[in-house]
Amino acid sequence: MLKTDPYTINIGPQHPSAHGGLRAETIMDGEDVQDVIVHLGYVHRSVEKIAESRTYAQFVPYASRLDYLASHLPTLGYVQAVEKLLGITVPERAEYIRVIVAELSRIASHLIFAGSLAIDLGATTGMIYCYRDRERIMDMFEMSSGQRLIASYMRIGGVSHDFPDSFYPAVKSFLGDLPKMISEYHGLLSGNEILQARCKGVGVLSADDAIAYGITGPNLRASGVAYDIRREDPYGIYDRFEFNVPTGHCGDSWDRYTVRIEEIEQSGRIIEQALRDMPAGDYLGKVPRIIKPPAGREVYHRIESAKGELGYHIVSNGTDKPHRVHVRAPSFVNMMALPLVSRGGKLQDIITNIATLDPVLGESDR
């Protein structure tokens, strides 16, 4: 047996598949990965500290800049946490509007996942198709909130605007085309031999390991654990909708990919039901102009974001500014599994693993 010395290869922070600012220090033996050390903090913008000098309402735009791929989901989590803190109820219509934009955000995030997985593995065409369909969602966000990507649409007590009339035909035609789009992705990506070879059996994360590491979201479901906060601990009005929780079989990169594609379908189902049942009424409830929760009150609220369990822990000190806002970022926790799933694999599998664990660095570094 040839004796070789281990050596180090540095991936990132400036790397096309580093998803923003991830640095993975890789210790290699030949072409086999011995260990991966994940360095985070290249996008640390001190959001939690800034929150202490902003009023409760002023933090909403910062929340939407946490997970910019699905900007409605982190704002939804934040405003629901503040509503829980204050004991505010939200008008029925606003709840339905929130569900529709949140699920559209989830679809947009999963489309970016599929597109960036394709481009990380060298298939630029896959990315072009996913972005083409995502642009239609961006159009809808622009109609409803005025911003394409980072729409600070949620307000404490509701949403900032009602849907305009042009929104309904756009979302209906999008939902009508969804099955066609998904079959196109299956033909273009899932049926691709190279993508299968690079994903199947790569980065296997067993269910026990996933639970032990605190992995949540599609990554946990890909390992075969049917755990979805929308189902287990419904927030808002999610207990009224019928949807499946897709799970994988063995927790490899392929399962993480297929689970997300199936989630796009399920999100489409939820939007259809929400459009059907949406009542007329107010889109913004009655909220005091200055929000001052009583001192010492604290709350933890969690939602199922596109990446996993997104939680907000807010502590009040009686003023109009929070004493502490802590974000439980799913990407941060999910990234901790990267060394585990990469050990023993090849160098190129690290790229697949980063892409399929789907971190968003703005959220993980905060």
Place this chain on the structure above:
Amino acid sequence: MVLKTDAGSANLASDIEQLEKHNIIVTTLEKIWNWGRARSFWPLSYGCNCCPIEMMASGAARFDIARYGYEVFRASPRQADLLIVAGPITLKMAPVVKRIYEQMPSPKWVVAMGNCATSGGPFRDGYSILPGADALFKVDMYVPGCPPRPEALFHGLLELKKKVERGEY
């Protein structure tokens, strides 16, 4: 062809006119190079937050940056001549960005995309953000927005194109 010119440069303009009648264009090499440089920036695929998503959208379907000839996104700074600073520069990232900039061969240009790269943006009050990319190196074009739309990025790049054509860099 022999030019019938007087001594000195008094009649240079009429000389050039005469040459153009014979399909000969007089120019400088610098002008030709700038003409080419302005029409084919090779941007570095660098970014660290929300703005790169709009940068990627500008490279994908619908917006299609290839219409302007700027689609050759390079992964290595040694092959790129345009650094689009998309996103905030954190204190941890600053030495990395500086090094990336220094690794790029001259002539090179910098576009500060978004409010974070322009001035620190909404995170300016934080303890871990530089107040804009111009704290590190010279910025040629600022594109405001949080994040800017792909159209705004194109506008910035086309303004930069005019600047490079004039040789102002």
